[in-house]
Amino acid sequence: MSPPRKRKAPSPTPLVEPARRESLRSGLLTWYDRQKRDLPWRRTRDPYAIWLSEVMLQQTQVATVIPYWERFLQRFPTVEALATAPLPDVLAGWRGLGYYSRARNLHRAAQELVARFGGRLPSTAAELLTLPGFGRYTAGAVASIAFGEPAPLVDGNVARVLSRLFEVEGPPGDRAREARLWELATALVPGERPGDFNQALMEHGATVCRPENPLCLLCPVREQCLAYRNGRVDELPPAKVRAAPKRMTLAVAVWAHEGRLLLARRAEKGLFGGLWELPAAEVEDDTPDPASAVKLAEALGAEVRVQGHLGTVRRQLTHRSLSLRLLRVTGHPHPTRAPAFQELRWCTPDEASSLGMSTAMHKALEAAVTAGALRG
Ligand code: SF4
Numbered sequence: 001m002s003p004p005r006k007r008k009a010p011s012p013t014p015l016v017e018p019a020r021r022e023s024l025r026s027g028l029l030t031w032y033d034r035q036k037r038d039l040p041w042r043r044t045r046d047p048y049a050i051w052l053s054e055v056m057l058q059q060t061q062v063a064t065v066i067p068y069w070e071r072f073l074q075r076f077p078t079v080e081a082l083a084t085a086p087l088p089d090v091l092a093g094w095r096g097l098g099y100y101s102r103a104r105n106l107h108r109a110a111q112e113l114v115a116r117f118g119g120r121l122p123s124t125a126a127e128l129l130t131l132p133g134f135g136r137y138t139a140g141a142v143a144s145i146a147f148g149e150p151a152p153l154v155d156g157n158v159a160r161v162l163s164r165l166f167e168v169e170g171p172p173g174d175r176a177r178e179a180r181l182w183e184l185a186t187a188l189v190p191g192e193r194p195g196d197f198n199q200a201l202m203e204h205g206a207t208v209c210r211p212e213n214p215l216c217l218l219c220p221v222r223e224q225c226l227a228y229r230n231g232r233v234d235e236l237p238p239a240k241v242r243a244a245p246k247r248m249t250l251a252v253a254v255w256a257h258e259g260r261l262l263l264a265r266r267a268e269k270g271l272f273g274g275l276w277e278l279p280a281a282e283v284e285d286d287t288p289d290p291a292s293a294v295k296l297a298e299a300l301g302a303e304v305r306v307q308g309h310l311g312t313v314r315r316q317l318t319h320r321s322l323s324l325r326l327l328r329v330t331g332h333p334h335p336t337r338a339p340a341f342q343e344l345r346w347c348t349p350d351e352a353s354s355l356g357m358s359t360a361m362h363k364a365l366e367a368a369v370t371a372g373a374l375r376g
Helices: 018-035 047-057 062-075 079-084 087-094 101-117 136-147 156-165 175-188 194-207 289-300 349-353 359-370
Strands: 246-257 260-266 280-283 303-316 320-332 341-347
Touching: 018 175, 018 194, 047 062, 047 101, 047 136, 062 087, 079 101, 087 101, 136 194, 156 175, 156 194, 175 194, 246 289, 246 303, 246 359, 260 349, 280 289, 289 303, 289 320, 289 341, 303 359, 320 359, 341 349, 349 359
Parallel strands: 246 320
Antiparallel strands: 246 260, 246 280, 260 341, 303 320
């Protein structure tokens, strides 16, 4: 007797029904070909230049990024040029963009690319993910846009578009929602021009399926949109609950000596890591001057005396409200090395402004000089 025949397992139901998938892909690609913005990184095939644009765009608006991207590429035109540049120069090239960890990771990744890949970016998301600063989004973006790998990506724009098209529930940051969005992006990307398809999704989110007042009547995939069909466009995705920015007060030492000011380079880790500054120490809002002097003395490894105030510079970062309290100080000895900093230098204001410094600290330097830090 012959053994009973095994039943063939039914093929799994696709996450996105094939006809709908094709309609979405072709609708978005056709729309993208006609409507995409002419952005400089869309005119290059250089994977390094594309990678740089993706890193800069992560927390910064397109219009702001364009001149930074052009200047940075002029200054560091290749992976090798970036890898061999001193970190402070790279941070100086990043000044004004904020989130300096992006620049530090870019620099470290360039060095690894030279050491492990002969200065070239590898072409798959899996290999890119082994480099510093590459998360799932950046790896998917570079692999698909620069190399044509059908690698998915989800950023804020894509998340919004997919959550409306497929009625994905849950607030931003919810793990089940994120997993579902990545599944959908993975299901949609295979096919012709995966890099353009990913860009079409992002472009659609940035210009049509906007957070407020989406332009549904101009939408090329309206027929496929569940939120539109069910009158839920305004509900999806629900707004993210943002934590109030933390207050942070820094006592800033404005220490002048023979026409020069004391500048310090911060440790690599933490806020403004690796950047230059007028030496600063975190204090409470109401810390009296003598206690601020003790904090600065610990950081600088020298006796510090507060002689007066030169004003306060306030700066709003995404997650922090910064107050930089400018204290005119003197002390003994004039330090050239310090426990809390990588490096110290005595600089003229011109020399100081060419160092890699955060925008907040740059403003503090200007305010200190304007308030007479170098006079009497
Ligand atoms: Fe977005 Fe409206 Fe298009 Fe739906 S119909 S994808 S909500 S723009």
